[in-house]
Amino acid sequence: MARWLDDLAGVLSAWRKKRQFKRLRDPRYAFLFTGEAETDTYICFDCETTGLNPKEDRIVSLSAIKIRGNQVLTSEALNLLIPQDAAISAESIVVHRIRNADLHSAALGDEEGNVEVLPEREAIGRFLEFIGAHPLVGYYLEFDVAMVNQVVKPWLGVELPNRRIEVSELYYRQRLSELEHGLAMPNIDLKFETILQRLQIPNIGQHDAFSDALMTALIFLKLQSLVKSS
């Protein structure tokens, strides 16, 4: 990509961030804009939702894991479950395997293992504290960020200002650099499973927010090391 485009994007996002900061309603969350980010540290996160429409659907569970250097700090992971007013649709239960019963059986504020059950706003508050000013890493991150913004925007008046790193985009660039393509752009499969397979990352867990965040973190680390070595 042209260098100047990247520069322009940087200028734009800085400007947008400044404008956002002025709109922040609660100064307790100023750290999102002004906080110190630790070097070489990123937050990988993923949510499971009641559906795929950020305008209507809600977050059911959210997992965020800190990446520091080559380490994925799973022991300090944030795992949140959010009880729903409306029932979770059958289709999405099939995907993320969180049943209505799971949310109801876990009482609010309960802490089982390292999973916390919190009401939506409190949960997102914990999430904001967890991510601080660190860059966010995800797979189709736009959707997850939109889901969080849907809570944050009406509450704090702003959207998440953190830098975003999209692993599917990193992967796309990596593959592009590997394939010596001519004028015709190669068709690169960006399915999560395909990426895992091609990068030879073992699929460690079942499909849930935590495993997805963990696998995404590993994709990110592997791609980073590929970029470094090339």
Added chain:
Amino acid sequence: MAIEQQQQFLQQIAPFNELDDKALRSLAQQLDVVYFPVNARFSVDSGENAFVYFVIKGHIAELADELPADLEHTQNKTWRAHYAVRSFLGEQAVLNRKLGAQHFSVQEEAILYRLPASAFAEALQRYAVLKQFFEASLVERLNAMHASAQMTASTEVMMDTVCSAPIRALVEVDGQCTLQAAAQQMVAAQSDACVVRLPEECEERLGIVTSTDLLRALASTEFDPQTAVWKLANWPLVSVHEFDYLFNALLKITRHRIDRLVVRSDNGLRGFLTQKDLMGLFANQSGLALLKIEQAGSIADFKVVAQQIDELVVNLHRKGIKTHYIAKLVNELHRKLLEKLCAMLLPEDLQDRVALLVMGSEGRSEQVLRTDQDNALIFDSVDDAEVAALQASMQRFTDALVEIGFPPCPGKIMVSNPVWCQSVEGFKNQLKTWFDRPTEEGFMHLAIFYDAQVAFGQSGYLERLRQLLFSRLHDNPMFLRHFAKSALQFDTPIGFFGGLKTDNQDGHARLDLKKGAIFPIVHGVRCLAMEAELVQTNTHWRIKALMDKGVLTEAFGIELGEALNYFNALRLESMLYAKSQGVEYAALDNSLDVQRLSHLQQDLLKQALSVVERFKKLLQRHFKLHEVM
């Protein structure tokens, strides 16, 4: 939700699998995930880098000493250990401060779980199973060192050359010299035997006279001290080269049932190696077992001998002797036993008109533990009444073997079955049937039959049948291609990414060594051997012969042989373990509990399996199997 997979992962690793759910969960919660690209280095110590790592994916090598500064250096470095999937590392540095740091190099891109040393130490304090394991393993480590020292000592004897044993002085006399003169020379040289140059009318050039012969001469009236010594001599001389293995010397003594071997060098004869001296070197029961067979006069005696052979196997295996050699010795002993039994049970007047065959794994000299028996009897020039007598004696033979502890063959491939007790002509017809009407069973029988060796009686009968088999194969080239198919019938238990493919049975990851590894090699080599019309039966000898003929390359032949050795050693170990747990012979199976293997063993297993995979490809090309599958 989140830590389930960590917990499941730990559950697959000894000794953590012994922990209860709560303990596992608390450990699982403290795990982080770490990523290392290939060639990365890291260290574990008791200070800042105090972690225990578990391998989720990849391959880590532990360096024998300091972390080298650059990569070029590492190529010449020796590794202390290798760690593959589901093994853990770093615990030594964490447990033992004095040890200093452990250094690791990433051989294959790795993803690891990382547990802080403090959490590990706390778990060790809290859970006795862990404490026991890690404390015991320290002792085990010492034991292992001790064992390896012992192993070298005793393999050395086995694998030493003949010239390192005490060799008695050579006394060589002319055949025409008198008994008295010969005896005087023997006394002077303190030797109890002499080599005699035979006069020209004898078919051999050299014979031997021993003190026993002299005694016998003294006792009889035919000889007097002035008799020419050659009249007492025995021939042919059984000799062994001075650079041959002692082990082979023992085998020769066993096979020929003699007390001494003549040692020869490239320049002539050197001296005598006596059984007594040899036994003194081995100082184990192999010689004892042999003597017992010689002395045995009843089935009950044989039963005792069979048990002693088993103990011998355990001992030799523990001493680290290659399974191939153990099998060779054990089969020699078993054959001796069968021979003795034949002489006992067969009608005396028929003994020179029969041949007892051992077939299948016994014929290949590859059976180490008595898992079954495959045998047959061929006879010739025998009338109906005599056939009946033979069949009756063969029923007794099978019964006796079962009583001694050879489980009956499930496929009834035994002399008591009339199908496997036939005249030469009968067997010829049988062979033709197997060729003309190919069935699964016919294939199997043919395979078993091609591995036959004569344990007692006329070796010419088998030779005639084998020639028929070769000529049939020659006339019908398609036959071998169908015959070879079954070498590919079972998948090699290795995954696309090089991992082991196991079946999960009652919580143990198991793998069928016989189907997945041993059978394809044995059968594939058998097919190539048939095509090359080899008479060898042992798979290693066949491989050697195929290398000599250029069918297999030198390098691949050696690799294939070593892989087979390794599988057989694992199989033997697993069977001995099962046996020590009280499993009966007949119930021993071929499944290998992968979790009982160390990571090094698992790695070797993977490598050996990849050799099988390559061999299968070779077979596929060689016999063009894709056309007949």
